[in-house]
Amino acid sequence: MYKTKAYSAASPTSSLIPTTITRRDPTEHDIQIEILFCGICHSDLHQARNEWSGAMPTVYPCIPGHEIVGRVLQAGTAVKTFKAGDLAAVGCMVDSDRTCTDCLDGLEQFCKNVTLTYNFPDKHLGGVTYGGYSDSIVVDERFVLRIPANINLAGAAPLLCAGITTYSPMRHWGVTKGKKVGVVGLGGLGHMAVKFAHALGAHVVIFTTSANKKEDALRLGANEVVISRNSDEMKKHAGSFDFILDAVSADHDINAYIELLRRDGTITLVGAPEKPLAVAAFGLLFGRRSLSGSPIGGIPETQEMLDFCGKHNITADVEVIPIQKVNEAYDRLLKSDVKYRFSIDMASLRSE
Structure with a gap:
């Protein structure tokens, strides 16, 4: 296990503040990613403020973020698809049972045992998963996606949701x-x-x-x-x-x-x-x-979407902010005061 910086909410009414969290060490099938940009999704706000308490109650501390773009720091010995230095992305899911009909059809988003990127039971460390408002993340290679080299990384982050x-x-x-x-x-x-x-x-x-x-x-x-x-x-x-x-x-x-x-x-x-x-x-x-x-897509379709974006040079229209302005961004999100998504430059977290 190792420690990494993050921003977390401690309660439904508290602001997001700097914290330190524990990540698992990469196994042979894992990829450790330095997070470069993380988009802000409206569901981040809902979960940080426990507004889905009926269907998906928030466990605190909550580290949101499921629109993750980064660079591979290290890849496990059995990983064949990525190497250190590659661009990589993580969306709303970080695991599933991989055996059900939905998973076998490449529709992991419908798996009854899917693991979402944050606020879902963490089978590795206990507690819940922590999202992309952090310095790095460790994810099984099957749930890591390739980012086309020609598209803007800040604008690519919201593509993941x-x-x-x-x-x-x-x-x-x-x-x-x-x-x-x-x-x-x-x-x-x-x-x-x-x-x-x-x-x-x-x-x-x-x-x-x-x-x-x-x-x-x-x-x-x-x-x-x-x-x-x-x-x-x-x-x-x-x-x-x-x-x-x-x-x-x-x-x-x-x-x-x-x-x-x-x-x-x-x-x-x-x-x-x-x-x-x-x-x-x-x-x-x-x-x-x-x-x-319709919710999100499965892993194969998400990769197809990213490749399509690379071919057509499509990214989200974003306003790039430092992590220190995340609470201000949440307030503005409630007022629809952004064209059209916020993307957090995670270098700002490493500068703290």
């Missing part, structure tokens, strides 16, 4: 050239969805309540921008979409978007509203439309 969360459903539901794709909400997830849909060749329409986001939506790759509060603008698109990705976590009228789907169209939720959405059955029945949900 925001990126795969939006890429995976588009691949699953067949977003390709010639499809008409809607994206509801232009935030951390939505801006990645626009970039992916555009790169996949779709005709992309952004739905937003903010008229001042139109210019940015077009810059990101949208072909059209619809102000969702304008009923006339919405009606113009009735029955025309092959696929809609709904990235909104606030309460909203899902039926207005269901009506925009063509026959056999699908709307997929990647946002998670606190209250259940009211769904009118007839909107689905007429047109054989589907309402679905």
Whole structure:
């Protein structure tokens, strides 16, 4: 075991502060990674403040962070895919049972025994896993990903969650050239969805309540921008979409978007509203439309996504901050005061 620097929350109401944590020594199948950048996901804030206490209660101290980009410090003797000095990445998962049908299908995100990157039981050291708001991390090679050398590392970090969360459903539901794709909400997830849909060749329409986001939506790759509060603008698109990705976590009228789907169209939720959405059955029945949900992707698909980003030079739009500003970033996140993700420069932790 070895000690490493980190930032942790001690309680639901406390700020994140510097601390020292214990990591396991790498085994023959492990990779030790020096963390260069770690993205801030909204779920980091939820877990640090124990806002998912019903489904996923937080164990303190909590070290968040599951959008990790770094450089290999050392690789175990049995590791064949990485060597010291390589760029590497870690997303939302660090282990699974590897034997169930989901794992064998490369869909580890659905494994009943998945181990998430933080706040999940740690089978090696006891307690819970600690995330990427730290100087280094040790992960089994099967859950370590390759980062294309040509993309910006700070912008690559959010790909490990925001990126795969939006890429995976588009691949699953067949977003390709010639499809008409809607994206509801232009935030951390939505801006990645626009970039992916555009790169996949779709005709992309952004739905937003903010008229001042139109210019940015077009810059990101949208072909059209619809102000969702304008009923006339919405009606113009009735029955025309092959696929809609709904990235909104606030309460909203899902039926207005269901009506925009063509026959056999699908709307997929990647946002998670606190209250259940009211769904009118007839909107689905007429047109054989589907309402679905999607989390992150599995390890093979996440690697596919990263390779796709390398080919198309796609990264998240980020504001890079030092770790010392993480609490300020959390406050700004609540106000949607970031375009479009925060990425922590972890060199700032090593300078303390």
